[in-house]
Amino acid sequence: MARRFTASTPQSVPPLRIRYHWVIVIFLLLWDGAVPNILHAQSDTSALPPLSLRATHCGWTLGAQNAIGFGTFRDMGTSPVRYKGVVLQPTFTTLLVTKKGRWCSDFTILGGVYEDAVRPRFNFSTFGINHSFNIGYLHRVTHWNNAALWVGGLVENRLSVKVNLNYENASAGVSDLIMVQLRGRYEYFFATRRGRCTPMLAAEVGWAPVGLALRPGYAFIDNYTQENDLYTTILSNYEWRTCLLPLLNSSMEAALQLRNGNRVGLNYQWSFATTWSSGHWRYDEALHLFNLFFLFKL
Amino acid sequence: MRHCPTLSSILLVVLTACTCSCEHLLMEDDMEATPRTTFEYLWKKVDEQYAFFDVKQVDWKAVHDSTAPHINDKMGKEALFARLSTMLNTLDDGHVNLISSFDVSHCPSIYQRMQEGHNYNSDLITEHYLGYDYHTTGGLRYTGLHHDSILYVRYSSFSGSASVSQIAYVTQRYARAQGMIVDVRQNGGGEVQNVWNWLTMLPTHGELLYTTQIKRGRDHDDFSTPQAVHAPPNNTTYKPYAKPVVVLIDRGSFSATSFFALSLRSLSSAVLIGDTTAGGLGLPNGGQLPNGWYYRFSITRTLSPEGENFENGVPPDEVVHLDATQAALGIDNIIERACSIIYNKASL
Structure with missing residues (x-):
């Protein structure tokens, strides 16, 4: 010039x-x-x-996500049979984005109905409720004009309750995983005229190198014998065990960064959680979720 | 730093897509649902988790060896079901069942034993005690005997509702009665919670009722630390029933009813009369077999405060059998004995 x-x-x-x-x-x-x-x-x-910085709203952001998808699980404590079903998952997200990184926290509740894979006839015999909470930090390790790469870690608690009344006193099978998760996120922004909305693509990959699993004891039962001592009874019959690589997840996202700083998008998530080990300790769960999300800047 | 967005995007999409299909590699394949694997799975589950091998005196390894030659992968589902049912019935336990979409197994010897003694005659109760104009509150059917000086409550199943408020209502309705008879003969059990409701409405002082243990390991005698169970405190607004209580039991009283009977043995306010119960003092645990059938069996054991295992039946404080001669005359001598106990206690 x-x-x-x-x-x-x-x-x-x-x-x-x-x-x-x-x-x-x-x-x-x-x-x-x-x-x-x-x-x-x-x-x-x-x-x-760069566009990758401009398109990222710094400050507090609240998010609401609603996902529908399908899940598969197998709880060897009660059955060697895989169960598969339909799940719904609302998620509430809080983000605090700074120039260097972002603090994030997700609160998720998942509900699903499942049928066993032996006789799949839309005969849903199991109900599932998952609850997970994570909090962590992703650092923007590098950025280009249109793209940015974030790497960080989260602490996550994932509680899974599967209810099958055919199991009588063992109807509620509880599995809990407390994990440290490493996560990478890549964002790509499409250049548009200034003032217009910015389309973006993102992908995330996460894995937990180590976790702590809470599972019912050898005999899969809640031996509730005195209601005023229920929690003590349950916890005394559950066992803790450390497990390596209990979680893998990934997601792909297409979103539109609006002029007002809000973001709306679609996201596909996959996750696989397991306690590994064998016998009654083995619990596997895979989820495929299609997620509509909204992020609102404060 | 040079960056090729297209290449990065492609790599990430490929990486994400690859991880998405990982579950097929990570999840173990389904176990084969052949008769052989189904048999072995069930046998092993029982071997590792069943709680009463010592009481039942069953050589489970011998049961395996005698059953295995009859199992082959060409047998039909009915034949397999019959073989597995026969195997489970060697445990002689009413809490052991095999459940499929076409049949449910049960232990015939238990049902035979539940009818032993003929200590309960429903026609006799209906025509001469409960009558046809009885009251019903939840799962409780009740009336007044001897001009309402005795409250007679027929509780035929612990699956029937018996909340604290319902029990309180019944006792309040017959507040002038000198005592209460709770008839749980031929009561096959149900919700353990209702046992707690009954105990809550009796005067208790935190007595040790029993201890319970969960089967925890592979060995037949590998149990968890005994957990003491005490009489529940009455934290409700309803006053405990302070008058004499006599509970009628027989060989048809099973499961939750045996828990009820065992608990009452520690309470001074209640007297058990009739016959020994059918037992069933383990909590049944359910599970599924590789072919989709369900099973259940007990994986806890319950011991009296003195350490006795009453899995085969809780004895009464006073043994009274139904007298057929008196029954023919319209008299249930067990109920009459209960009435006399109440009158005696009330007069003290």
């Missing part, structure tokens, strides 16, 4: 007639006045942060 300004400087001006002098003076005044403005404008443009 500076070269254009230099080239525009007249090097050979033909003699002017006096009657044009005022026009030229006015032109030069306007030119002189305009050039600094143009320069300022140019410098302003060159100083703009």
Whole structure:
């Protein structure tokens, strides 16, 4: 841009007639006045942060997500048979984004109905409720003009309750995983005219290297014998065990960053949680969720 | 730092798609649902978790060896069901069942034993005691005997509702009665919660009722630490029933009814008369077999405060059998004995 300004400087001006002098003076005044403005404008443009930064709203953001999908689980404590079914999952998200990273927290409740894989006839015999809560920090390790890469970790508690009344006193099978999760997130923004909404794509991959599993004891039962001591009874019959790589998850996201800083999008999530081990300790659960989400800046 | 967004995006999509299909690699394949695997799975589950091998005196390994030759992968589902039912019935336990979509197994010897003694005659009760104009509150049918000086409550199943408020209402309705007879003969059990409701409405002082243990390991005698169960405090607005209570039991009183009887043995305010119950003092645990059938069996045991295992039946404080001669005359001598106990206690 500076070269254009230099080239525009007249090097050979033909003699002017006096009657044009005022026009030229006015032109030069306007030119002189305009050039600094143009320069300022140019410098302003060159100083703009990359799109990946501009499109990310810094500050507090609240989110609401509603997902529908399907899930598969197998709880060897009660059955060697896989169960599959339909799930719904609302999630409430809180984000605090800074220039360097983002603090995030998700509160999720999942409900589902399942049928066993041996006799799949839409005979849903099991009800499931999952609850998970995580809190963590993702650091923006690098960014380009249109993209950014975030890496961080979360602490997550994932509680799963599966209810099958055919199991009588063992009807409610509880599995709890407390995990430290590592997560990476990549965001790509599509350049649009300033002032327009910014479409974006994102992908996340997470894995928990280690976790703590809480499972019922060897005999899968809640031996409730005295209602005023229910919690003590339940906890005394559950066992703790550490497990490696209890969680893998990934997601793909297409969203629109609105002019007002809010974000709306669709997201596909996959997660697989397991206690590994074997025998009655083995609990596996996989989820495929299609998620409609809204993020509202505060 | 050079960055190629297209390449990065493609890589991430591929990576995400790859992880999405990982569950098929990570989840174990389903167990084969052949008769052989189904048999072995059920046998092993019982071997590891059943709580009463010592009481039942069953050599479970021998049961396996005698059953296994009859199991083959060509047998039909009815034949397999029959074999597995026969295997389970060696446990002689009313809490043991095999459940399929076409049949439910049960232990015939238990049902035979529940009828032993003929200590309960429903026609006799209906025609000469409860009558046809009895009252019903929840699962409780009741009336007044001897000009309302005795409250007679027939509670035929612990699955029937018996909340604290319902029990309180019944006792309040016959407040002038000198005592209460609770007839749980031929009561096959139900909700243990209703046992607690009854105990809540009796005067208790935190007595030790029994201890309970869960089967925790592979060995037949590997149980959890005994957990003491005490009489529940009455935290309700209803006053406990302070008058004499006599509970009628017989060989048809099973499961939750045996819990009720065992609990009452520790309470001074109640007297158990009749015959030994049918037992069933373990909590049944359910599960599923590889072929989709369900099973259940007891995986806890309950011991009296003195350490006795009454799985085969809780004895009464006073043994009274139904006298057929008197029954023919319209007299239930067990109820009459209960009345005399109440009168005696009330006069003290």
